[in-house]
Amino acid sequence: MDLAALLVTPFARLTELGGLLLVIPLMLPVVGLLLAPLLRGRWLGGGLLGRFTLLLLLLGLVAALAVATAVLTGDEALKYYLGGWLPPLGVALKADGLSAIMLLLSAVVILAVGVYAQREFQVPPDASETRASLVFWMLLMGVWAGLNAAFLGQDLFTLFVALELLTFSAVPLVALDGRAETLAAALRYLLFALLGSVLYLLGAVLFYGTYATLDITLLAERISGEPALPPAIIAAAALMTVGLLAKTALFPLHLWLPPAHAGAPPPASAILSALVVKASFFLILRLWFDVMPGALTPMVAQILGGLGAGAILFGNLVALRQARLKLLIAYSTVAQIGYLFLIFPLAARAESAALTGGMLQVVAHALAKAAMFMAAGLIAKALGHDRIRDLGGCVRVLPLTLLAFGLAGLSLIGLQPSGGYLTKTLLTAAADGTGQGWWGLVMQVGGLLTAAYLFWVFGHVLFAVPSTPAMPLKRPGRAQELVVLALALGALLLGLVPPALFDLVGVGRAGLEASATVATAMAGAFGWSKLWGDVWPLLVVGLLVLGMLPWPDRPAGGSPRPATTSLSVSGHWAAVLGTLLEPADRGLRQWPVAGLSFLILLLALAAAISTGA
């Protein structure tokens, strides 16, 4: 109770607002969006008025904290009905525990990105204003509004509009610098995302046609009363799920993600990777856990989990082959999205561990990945490139940035006490507990592969021939470095948060014991044998990777050189694997192939749902 009192006091006045509180996170970004053209980019990125953006972002953080406090201490979901009209005629907003976590997370990450971008998009006093310096702030606010609406909406159509607002703000962020390759990446992203959202809309239409409502709570009531799912609902569920998977870029539908996330300016990449893909994942959670909890048949769960496992293995292996730091991080996102989908096969019998682990992964990955993309941005700014092979000696130039990069990496690997560790422990325990040990194995392999590419990067940073200038082209701002470090530390220290706070996951959801599961997972985390057991495989991987530092060079455009340039056995096998993987990845990212996987997934999901119906 002491903790609760401590939490409530600063927000007492705000939490008294009750449901009305939910309007604030929706209103603030829209106010910012409308005021931005008046204030002009020159003033938004720095200067006295530049504090306006940061003030708005800070207010957003306070509102999100207030919502989280109100939800946690009240132990029930906050609801707000627009205009006082109840569904099915009216539209409801609702914040349960999951929404509160996502609101808070996006407020934190967007604030950090805002601080970072103050310098990135600053207009020098003697220069004329550029397009990016204004548009970035408007799009940032647009993304924020879309995210908050997606987390709070309780109506399938509101959620559609929120998703579209999010996509339309996220796509131009990719092409902010106007180079041809980023324009192509943005167009590719937009078209694939549109395919996803139009199928989502088709699903929503079918839901309306069957049950004459779009409200999630009412739909859940009407669906749970049915003896068997009607065919229209089976089709709707399959369409919506696959549409949202395309927007989440789950393997094998990841064709748009790597070029888009790697090509965007660093603060935009951070937002896209940390938050934007999570919004559509959040809607998948809503669909399967809130709208139709009964329909999550074992087959559906295994399909989704299998795709997740494929993403973890494939994404990590392809990441290992990347020559550019930002592309490596983008493929790492492809892999990390996979962990989120392991929730589904585990949730049936270990819901507490699965959902808590999944939400922890959302938070830990968002913090760590935002930190990594922004750190990569600082490296690229300082060196003028982000080729991993030429990173030698950059630790002298950017010690703090590389420290942050490494700490964020520890969370991705899943070392104590990071959020990644908790995710992995909870999900592995759930997998073992439900007799599905193979998911745990996939996570172990994924962690080792993650370690491999981080060792690969740091091997070059520390041991490669110093080819970077002793002086950076552009020294990063102190605030930029600190904000990156803060995000990385946030991901790393997530496991040390008092377990009672994790109960937020279970608010508005019956029978979840999040704090107990987290406390159990953390209890044994720091024993020597446990620590050693987690660290020695990483050391082996590290030695293997460092042993193959002279990686077989692949001349641009040509076929891979024979593996003879490689000096070690591990290097040879890596080269063989690479020649297999890269064509596979290129093939999967062709439109017709992606389209085919799309349709196959659609049919497989529909068949899987109907087996249980």
Next chain:
Amino acid sequence: MNDPTLFGLCGATLVGLGLYGLLCQPGALRKILAFNLIGSGVFLLFGVIALRGGGVLAAAGRGIDGDPVPQALIITGLVVAFAATSIAVALLLRLAETSGRTTLENEAPPAPSLPGERASRPDGES
């Protein structure tokens, strides 16, 4: 065949045509048009659902002959689809201006990834 079935089948055909175009046509403009076809199909389907009647007002005992809610949603959906199309066309125009490309098939090689000068430099043997 009654009206709802006919229009429903039309909607399904449009969605199918659009899906094929979006996935298989190489040209970006054709993909954008195909997306609009899918959108029209979905809206037509929604219109059919309205035509069929029922819905919220019918449950309340009013408005048996037609349901107004889908029409409101269709209008919102049209606005969204229009916005999507204009963003896509703007991106495509800019892409064509800067690089002359109008397809998305052959992805540009991953930027200046492995520079040629590496070949001349001996690999650092650790």
